[in-house]
Amino acid sequence: MKFLAMIAVVLTGGLLIFHTGAFPDFGDANSPANTYLSPYYLENGQADTHAPNVVTSVLADYRGYDTMFETTVVFAAGLACFFLLRRKQKPGDTPRMYRHLPTGVTLHIKEGGTLPAEDSAVFRRLDSEFVPHQIIIKNTCRIVIPFIQIFALYVVAHGHYSPGGGFQGGVLLAASFILYAISHDLRRAIRRFPEKVAALFGSMGVLIYAGTGVLCLLFGANFLNYEALAPLLGVSPVMARSHGILIVEIGVAFAVMAVIIWIYYNLSSAGKHDEGL
Amino acid sequence: MTQHFPALLIIIPLLSALLVSAMGWIDRRWCFPLAVASLAGALAVSIGLAAHVMAAGPIVYKMAGWRPPIGIVYVIDYLNAPVLVVILAVALLNLISAKVWIEKDFEDKMGAYLGLYLLFLSGMVGIVATGDAFNLYVLLEIGSLTGYALIGLGKERAPLSSLNYLFMGTIGASFYLLGIGYIYIATGTLNMADIALLVPQLEGSGTLFLALIICMAGLFVKMALFPLHGWLPNAYSNAPSASAGLIAPLTTKVMIYAMVRVGLTVFTPAFTFARPLLSEAIVWLAIAAIVSGSLLALMQRRLSRMFTYIIVAEVGYMVGGFWLGNKAGVTGATLHIINDAAMTLTLFMAVSAIIWKLGSDKFEDLQGLFGKMPFTMIGFVIAALAVIGIPPTCGFFSKWYLITGGINAGQWGFVAALLFSSLVNAVLFFRIFEIAFFEPFAEGHGHHDHGPVFNEAPVTMVAPLLIAALSLIALGLYTGDIVTKLIQLALPAGIA
Amino acid sequence: MNDLLPLIADKYNYWIYIVLMMLGLYAMIGKNNLVKKIIGMNIFQTSIILFYVSIAYKKGGTLPIIMGDAHGGGHAAVHAADYINPLPHCLMLTAIVVSVATLGVALALAIKIYRQYGTLEEDDINHQIRMQAGQ
Numbered sequence: 018m019k020f021l022a023m024i025a026v027v028l029t030g031g032l033l034i035f036h037t038g039a040f041p042d043f044g045d046a047n048s049p050a051n052t053y054l055s056p057y058y059l060e061n062g063q064a065d066t067h068a069p070n071v072v073t074s075v076l077a078d079y080r081g082y083d084t085m086f087e088t089t090v091v092f093a094a095g096l097a098c099f100f101l102l103r104r105k106q107k108p109g110d111t112p113r114m115y116r117h118l119p120t121g122v123t124l125h126i127k128e129g130g131t132l133p134a135e136d137s138a139v140f141r142r143l144d145s146e147f148v149p150h151q152i153i154i155k156n157t158c159r160i161v162i163p164f165i166q167i168f169a170l171y172v173v174a175h176g177h178y179s180p181g182g183g184f185q186g187g188v189l190l191a192a193s194f195i196l197y198a199i200s201h202d203l204r205r206a207i208r209r210f211p212e213k214v215a216a217l218f219g220s221m222g223v224l225i226y227a228g229t230g231v232l233c234l235l236f237g238a239n240f241l242n243y244e245a246l247a248p249l250l251g252v253s254p255v256m257a258r259s260h261g262i263l264i265v266e267i268g269v270a271f272a273v274m275a276v277i278i279w280i281y282y283n284l285s286s287a288g289k290h291d292e293g294l
Numbered sequence: 295m296t297q298h299f300p301a302l303l304i305i306i307p308l309l310s311a312l313l314v315s316a317m318g319w320i321d322r323r324w325c326f327p328l329a330v331a332s333l334a335g336a337l338a339v340s341i342g343l344a345a346h347v348m349a350a351g352p353i354v355y356k357m358a359g360w361r362p363p364i365g366i367v368y369v370i371d372y373l374n375a376p377v378l379v380v381i382l383a384v385a386l387l388n389l390i391s392a393k394v395w396i397e398k399d400f401e402d403k404m405g406a407y408l409g410l411y412l413l414f415l416s417g418m419v420g421i422v423a424t425g426d427a428f429n430l431y432v433l434l435e436i437g438s439l440t441g442y443a444l445i446g447l448g449k450e451r452a453p454l455s456s457l458n459y460l461f462m463g464t465i466g467a468s469f470y471l472l473g474i475g476y477i478y479i480a481t482g483t484l485n486m487a488d489i490a491l492l493v494p495q496l497e498g499s500g501t502l503f504l505a506l507i508i509c510m511a512g513l514f515v516k517m518a519l520f521p522l523h524g525w526l527p528n529a530y531s532n533a534p535s536a537s538a539g540l541i542a543p544l545t546t547k548v549m550i551y552a553m554v555r556v557g558l559t560v561f562t563p564a565f566t567f568a569r570p571l572l573s574e575a576i577v578w579l580a581i582a583a584i585v586s587g588s589l590l591a592l593m594q595r596r597l598s599r600m601f602t603y604i605i606v607a608e609v610g611y612m613v614g615g616f617w618l619g620n621k622a623g624v625t626g627a628t629l630h631i632i633n634d635a636a637m638t639l640t641l642f643m644a645v646s647a648i649i650w651k652l653g654s655d656k657f658e659d660l661q662g663l664f665g666k667m668p669f670t671m672i673g674f675v676i677a678a679l680a681v682i683g684i685p686p687t688c689g690f691f692s693k694w695y696l697i698t699g700g701i702n703a704g705q706w707g708f709v710a711a712l713l714f715s716s717l718v719n720a721v722l723f724f725r726i727f728e729i730a731f732f733e734p735f736a737e738g739h740g741h742h743d744h745g746p747v748f749n750e751a752p753v754t755m756v757a758p759l760l761i762a763a764l765s766l767i768a769l770g771l772y773t774g775d776i777v778t779k780l781i782q783l784a785l786p787a788g789i790a
Numbered sequence: 791m792n793d794l795l796p797l798i799a800d801k802y803n804y805w806i807y808i809v810l811m812m813l814g815l816y817a818m819i820g821k822n823n824l825v826k827k828i829i830g831m832n833i834f835q836t837s838i839i840l841f842y843v844s845i846a847y848k849k850g851g852t853l854p855i856i857m858g859d860a861h862g863g864g865h866a867a868v869h870a871a872d873y874i875n876p877l878p879h880c881l882m883l884t885a886i887v888v889s890v891a892t893l894g895v896a897l898a899l900a901i902k903i904y905r906q907y908g909t910l911e912e913d914d915i916n917h918q919i920r921m922q923a924g925q
Binding site: 018019021022023025026027029030033034037038040041042043044045046048050051052054055056058059060062063069070071072075076080083084087090091093094095097098101102178179180184280283284287288 | 797800801802803804805808809811812815816819820844845846847848849850851853854855856857868870871873875876877878879880881883884887888890891892894895897898899901902905
Binding site: 443446478 | 815818824827831834835838841842845877878881884885888891892895896898899900902903906915919922
C-alpha cells in the first residue's frame with residue numbers, strides 16, 4: 018500500500034512539476050490571472066463599494082454570495098460536530114471528583130453516588146485528572162481576555178480599511194472564550210456561554226447574512242444587492258453597499274464566533290460537555 | 295417575482311435549514327413540518343423555473359447585481375432545469391418516507407439532522423444551478439461536509455466509512471479546486487460562460503488541458519468512478535436509512551452533472567473531446583466500472599450493499615456515455631442522470647421500508663416478502679425493471695440512447711458492457727424475486743404453514759415509494775418530450 | 791542543467807506547492823494512523839492555498855488596500871500593477887474556512903472512531919472488524 022501510494026503521488030507530482038514550465042513566472046504582473054479580471058476590482062472597488070480594502074469588497078460584495086456559503090460551511094461544520102458527537106449524560110453516570118472547600122479534602126464519588134448540589138458553596142467540582150491551581154495563568158487570562166475581545170471587535174469593524182473582517186474577528190472572539198475555557202474549566206465556560214446560545218447564535222449569524230440578502234430581494238433588487246437598502250439606511254447607493262458589507266461582516270462574526278466555540282465544546286469533551294482540555 | 299426564482303431556489307432550503315436547526319432547541323415538533331414545507335416550496339419554484347425555461351429560454355440571475363465576469367451568476371438552462379426538479383423531488387419524497395426513521399433514530403437531534411439534510415440539499419441545488427466555477431467548489435464542500443455527517447451517525451462501521459469518504463471527498467474536491475486554479479492561471483476568470491469564450495483562443499494550451507484532466511480527476515473521485523470507487527459501498531451501505539435514500543441518489547448524480555457541465559459549458563465540446571486518446575481511455579475506465587460493478591453486485595448478500603455496487607456500474611454508464619462525445623451518448627448520459635436518480639431513490643426507499651419491518655436486508659430474511667409487504671414490493675419490482683431496462687420504464691430509454699451512442703461511435707466494448715450489465719441486473723433482481731416470492735412455499739419451511747402474514751410498512755413510507763415508482767413509468771413515457779424539449783436544446787453546437 | 795536552474799528560480803512557488811502537495815497526499819494515502827492522515831489532508835489543502843496566493847503576487851505590488859482620499863476622488867489614479875491581485879486572496883479565504891470546517895468534522899469522526907474501537911491505527915481497526923465478522 019505504501020509503495021503504491023508513493024508511486025501514485027510521485028506520478029501526480031511529476032506530471033504537475035513537468036508542466037510548471039508553461040506557467041507565468043512568480044510575481045509576473047502580466048499573467049492573464051493578473052490582467053484580465055482583477056484590475057477591475059482594484060480600479061473600481063473603492064468607487065463601487067466605498068471600501069479601500071479591495072479584498073473586503075470582493076469578499077463581501079462582488080463575490081458576497083460565495084462568502085454567504087462560506088459562513089454556511091462553518092455553520093454546517095458546527096452542526097455536524099454536534100450531531101456526530103453530542104451525547105446527553107445524566108449526573109451519576111460516570112465517577113466525579115469534588116473538593117470540599119472548608120477542609121480541602123478531595124472526594125471521589127462513584128457511579129450512582131449522591132452528588133452535591135450544582136451550585137453548592139462548599140463543594141467544588143474538579144476534573145478527574147489532576148489540575149494544579151494555577152493562579153498566575155488564571156489571572157493573566159482574566160486580564161488579557163477583555164483586550165482580545167476589544168481587538169476582535171476592532172478587527173470586525175475595521176475590515177473596510179485594513180486587513181480584517183468578520184471571519185478574523187469572529188475567530189479572535191472565539192479564541193478569547195476558548196482561552197477562558199482552558200485557563201478555568203469547560204463547565205464554567207459553558208455556564209457563561211451555554212451550548213444552546215452557541216447553537217442559536219450560529220443560526221442567527223448566517224441568518225443575518227442571508228436575511229440581508231432577502232431584504233434586498235424584498236426591496237425589488239437582486240439577492241444580496243445592498244444598493245436596494247439605500248432608502249432604508251438613508252444613504253447613497255454606494256454607501257449602502259459599504260454599510261451592507263459591514264452588516265454581513267457582523268453576521269459572519271457572530272456565526273464564526275459561536276460555531277467555533279460550539280465545535281470546541283464538542284471536540285474537547287468528546288461530546289459530553291463535562292470535562293474539557 | 296419570477297425573475298428572482300433562481301435565488302429563491304437556494305434561499306428557501308438555506309433559510310429553512312437555519313430555522314429548523316434553531317427550532318430543534320426551541321420546539322422540536324415544528325422541525326419536520328417546516329422541513330417538508332420548505333422542500334415543497336423549493337420544488338414548486340423549481341417546477342416554475344423549468345416551465346419558464348421551456349417557454350422563454352435560459353435565465354441568468356446576477357447575484358448582488360454584478361454583471362457576469364465580475365460577480366457570480368446563476369444560470370438556469372435546458373440542461374439543469376430538469377435536474378433541479380428531480381433533485382428537489384427526490385429530497386422531498388425521501389424526507390417523507392424517512393419520517394419514521396428520523397423520529398426513531400435521531401429523536402433528540404432532530405433539529406440538527408434536518409438542518410444538515412436541508413443544507414446538503416442547498417449544496418446540491420447550488421452545484422446544479424451555479425454559473426461560476428469557484429462557487430461550484432464552495433457548494434460542493436457544503437454538500438460533502440453535511441454528507442459526511444449524515445452518514446457518520448449510522449450503523450456499526452459508519453464513522454470509519456464516513457472518515458474514509460471524507461478523505462477521498464477532500465482529495466476530489468481539492469483536485470477540482472486545483473483545476474480551477476489552472477483555469478484561472480490560463481484565462482484569468484472564474485465565470486463558466488466567460489471561460490468558454492476564452493477557450494477557443496487557447497486551443498493548444500497545455501495548462502488548460504492539464505486543468506481539464508485535474509478537474510475531471512477530482513470529479514471522478516467524487517463520483518466514485520472505477521478504480522476510485524472504494525469509499526462508496528461502505529459509506530452508502532452503513533449510512534442510516536434516512537440518509538442513504540438522500541445521498542445515494544443525489545451525490546454521484548450531481549457529480550456527473552458537474553462533469554457534464556464542466557465538459558460542455560466550461561471547456562466547450564470542441565476542447566473536451568479534442569483528444570481521442572483521452573476520451574477513449576476514460577470510456578474504457580467506464581467499461582471497467584460497469585463490468586466490475588456488476589460482478590461485485592453479484593457477490594453481495596445484502597440488498598443495500600448490492601445496490602451500492604449497482605451505483606458503481608451506473609456511474610460507468612453515464613461517464614462512458616458522456617465521453618463517447620456524440621449526440622446520442624451525451625443525451626443518454628444526461629437523461630440517465632435524471633432516470634438513475636429516480637431509480638436509485640425508489641430502490642433505497644424500498645430497502646428502507648424492508649429494513650423498517652424486518653430489521654435486516656440480508657437475502658435470507660427476504661422470504662415471503664411479496665405476501666408480507668405487497669405494496670413495497672410493487673414499488674421494488676418497478677424500480678428493478680427500470681434498472682434492468684425493460685420498457686416502458688425510464689431505464690430502457692436512457693440505455694437505448696447510450697447504446698445508440700456506443701454504436702455510432704463504433705465503441706463496441708461499451709455496447710457489450712451495457713448489455714452484459716443489463717443481463718447481470720436481470721439475474722440479480724430475479725434472484726431476489728425468487729427468494730421473496732417462492733421460497734416460503736418451498737419445502738422445509740414447516741413454520742410457514744399459513745403463508746406470510748400481511749405486515750406492510752407505514753403509509754408515510756409506502757406512499758412516497760409508490761409515487762416514485764409511478765414516476766419511473768411516467769419518466770419513461772415522457773422521454774420523448776424531455777429529450778426534444780430540454781436535453782437536445784441543452785447540447786451546444788459542436789457535438790456531432 | 792543550465793536551463794533547469796533559471797526555470798526553478800523563476801517558478802519556485804510552483805515547486806514548493808507541488809512538493810507540499812505530494813507530502814500531504816502521501817500522508818493521506820500511505821499513513822496508518824488516522825490523525826496523521828488528517829494532518830496530511832490539512833497539508834494537502836494548504837498547498838493548494840499556497841498555489842492560489844502565489845499566483846496573486848506581483849513583483850513590487852503591495853496590499854490591495856487603496857490608499858488615498860477615502861471620500862472619492864482618489865480612485866481615478868489607481869494603477870492595478872501597484873497592488874497584488876485581490877481575487878485569489880478572497881477565494882482562499884473561502885478555502886481556508888472550508889479546510890477548517892473539514893478538519894473539525896474529520897476530528898469529530900476520529901473521536902467517534904476512537905470511542906468505538908479504542909484505537910486510531912487503521913490496521914488495528916480493520917483487524918477488529920475482521921474479528922467481528924468472523925464470529
